[in-house]
Amino acid sequence: xxxxxxxxxxxxxxxxPIKPNEVSIYVCGMTVYDYCHVGHAxxxxxxxxxxxxxxxxxxxxxxxxxxxxxxxKIIQRANxxxxxxxxxxxxxxxxxxxxxxxxxxxxxDTQPRATKFIPEIIAxxxxxxxxxxxxxxxxxxxxxxxxxxxxxxxxxxxKIEELRAGxxxxxxxxxxxxxxFVLWKMAKLNExxxxxxxxxxxxxxxxxxxxxxxxxxxxxxxxHGGGMDLQFPHHxxxxxxxEGATEEKFVNIWMHNGFVRINDExxxxxxxxxxxxxxxxxxxxxxxxxxxxxxxxxxxPLNYSDADxxxxxxxxxxxxxxxxxxxxxxxxxxxxxxxQRFTAVMDDDFNSPExxxxxxxxxxxxxxxxxxxxxxxxxxxxxxKRLGGIVGLLQADPEIYLxxxxxxxxSIEQLIVDRKTARQQRNWAEADRIRDELQxxxxxxxxxxxxxxxxxx
RNA sequence: GGCUGAAUGGCAGAAUGGCUAUGCAGCGGUUUGCAAAACCGUCUAUGUCGGUUCAAUUCCGGCUUCAGCCUCCA
Numbered sequence: 001x002x003x004x005x006x007x008x009x010x011x012x013x014x015x016x017p018i019k020p021n022e023v024s025i026y027v028c029g030m031t032v033y034d035y036c037h038v039g040h041a042x043x044x045x046x047x048x049x050x051x052x053x054x055x056x057x058x059x060x061x062x063x064x065x066x067x068x069x070x071x072x073k074i075i076q077r078a079n080x081x082x083x084x085x086x087x088x089x090x091x092x093x094x095x096x097x098x099x100x101x102x103x104x105x106x107x108x109d110t111q112p113r114a115t116k117f118i119p120e121i122i123a124x125x126x127x128x129x130x131x132x133x134x135x136x137x138x139x140x141x142x143x144x145x146x147x148x149x150x151x152x153x154x155x156x157x158x159k160i161e162e163l164r165a166g167x168x169x170x171x172x173x174x175x176x177x178x179x180x181f182v183l184w185k186m187a188k189l190n191e192x193x194x195x196x197x198x199x200x201x202x203x204x205x206x207x208x209x210x211x212x213x214x215x216x217x218x219x220x221x222x223x224h225g226g227g228m229d230l231q232f233p234h235h236x237x238x239x240x241x242x243e244g245a246t247e248e249k250f251v252n253i254w255m256h257n258g259f260v261r262i263n264d265e266x267x268x269x270x271x272x273x274x275x276x277x278x279x280x281x282x283x284x285x286x287x288x289x290x291x292x293x294x295x296x297x298x299x300x301p302l303n304y305s306d307a308d309x310x311x312x313x314x315x316x317x318x319x320x321x322x323x324x325x326x327x328x329x330x331x332x333x334x335x336x337x338x339x340q341r342f343t344a345v346m347d348d349d350f351n352s353p354e355x356x357x358x359x360x361x362x363x364x365x366x367x368x369x370x371x372x373x374x375x376x377x378x379x380x381x382x383x384x385k386r387l388g389g390i391v392g393l394l395q396a397d398p399e400i401y402l403x404x405x406x407x408x409x410x411s412i413e414q415l416i417v418d419r420k421t422a423r424q425q426r427n428w429a430e431a432d433r434i435r436d437e438l439q440x441x442x443x444x445x446x447x448x449x450x451x452x453x454x455x456x457x
Numbered sequence: 458g459g460c461u462g463a464a465u466g467g468c469a470g471a472a473u474g475g476c477u478a479u480g481c482a483g484c485g486g487u488u489u490g491c492a493a494a495a496c497c498g499u500c501u502a503u504g505u506c507g508g509u510u511c512a513a514u515u516c517c518g519g520c521u522u523c524a525g526c527c528u529c530c531a
Contacts, residue, residue, distance in 0.1 A: 227531030311481045357479035
């Protein structure tokens with residue numbers, strides 16, 4: 001039985017889907033005005049693993065992750081670039097898809113864009129006005145009235161009267177309560193805008209997610225996810241909007257992933273301490289980044305450093321080395337204890353660090369078996385690849401992972417032959433010179449009793 | 458100021474009321490011409506002060522420190 005930590009109750013609880021055998025899940029995606037950084041990568045990978053595991057368990061999963069393609073920052077950036085905001089967002093949506101594909105993330109079933117759901121957003125705002133949860137300000141904006149929703153603050157554990165709105169931001173005098181947030185914002189001159197019953201404008205950020213999740217998954221669905229920072233106010237506001245508009249329960253389980261940090265500080269655009277996914281992928285294979293993300297439990301902080309990325313790289317090399325030269329063609333494994341433990345730890349709120357520990361124990365068993373029980377080694381290797389696949393790891397050909405594809409393998413093979421000749425002549429100086437030469441090229445040799453193999457450092 | 462959450466060995470990072478993961482790094486050995494890889498063995502830890510208990514790193518409370526949220530953020 002899969003147990004998931006629910007932010008709403010601060011406890012792990014069994015997943016009991018609304019429809020038997022089907023799971024509906026919505027995850028807040030990116031605002032597309034720049035490249036993805038490692039923090040975005042974490043969200044993508046964490047929920048990719050969750051969805052992969054749900055599917056492995058046999059659930060029919062409907063996974064929705066939205067794209068915010070209209071907001072202040074997008075308008076600002078488009079103006080700075082002197083381009084239409086659609087050109088900007090299309091470009092960064094493309095970049096985001098490239099990054100997530102590289103990381104081995106299976107694309108969500110639907111990735112709705114806010115600008116494609118304007119009529120649905122308007123309809124939901126109208127429902128909120130009808131239900132007396134929203135009002136029109138002097139400036140013409142439509143705002144949500146926080147005080148109209150009794151459960152406001154339940155998700156984040158905050159109380160309206162304890163929140164110090166305006167402490168770090170100017171209070172908008174036209175709002176009834178400073179915590180009230182905009183549902184529909186009047187357009188300024190030359191801003192992108194859409195017609196609405198309240199005048200031309202654009203939707204606020206929070207209402208987009210309420211409208212799109214409801215349209216895609218219905219009024220009430222199973223899991224809603226996103227980064228910790230969205231807990232308040234974004235997800236709090238979503239609950240207020242959706243439950244205010246539909247008068248039904250919105251979401252059963254709220255999942256929030258922890259931050260990526262640098263030197264114990266949150267990685268973020270505003271602090272300027274971020275690495276984009278594509279920067280990292282210039283130095284490391286994408287699977288190393290994915291592995292690195294899985295070394296920490298999804299709710300824990302994840303500190304980013306070169307040392308940790310290098311450790312992840314070493315660790316992944318060890319796993320692929322265990323798979324090397326073994327037929328992993330889906331052989332069944334006589335020992336199902338690994339699989340059972342895998343399921344047990346994944347059932348415990350997706351405990352990926354424990355999964356990695358199991359993968360290492362498997363690779364250890366493979367290495368031991370490979371000299372005197374090759375059939376067993378092969379079966380264990382199949383199991384390793386199979387279990388790794390459930391979390392999106394170890395699906396590459398080990399030779400390609402370890403050697404890369406950009407290497408000039410012919411010249412390397414020639415040098416290995418030359419070295420073999422030198423060794424047969426007991427010319428150790430020449431043999432070591434060749435090995436050093438390859439080392440300079442980033443190639444390390446491994447002599448086996450019968451042959452010599454090579455891999456990238 | 459309010460609200461969350463965290464503190465584990467040299468580093469990363471799980472778990473657990475009594476047996477102490479896993480990876481990287483270190484040390485000794487097997488192997489190797491020498492290495493590398495692999496294997497065998499091995500060292501290092503639960504922030505602090507109390508409480509509950511036969512037994513606490515684990516449960517409870519105080520303290521300290523750190524991070525996040527209360528503006529936009531994954």
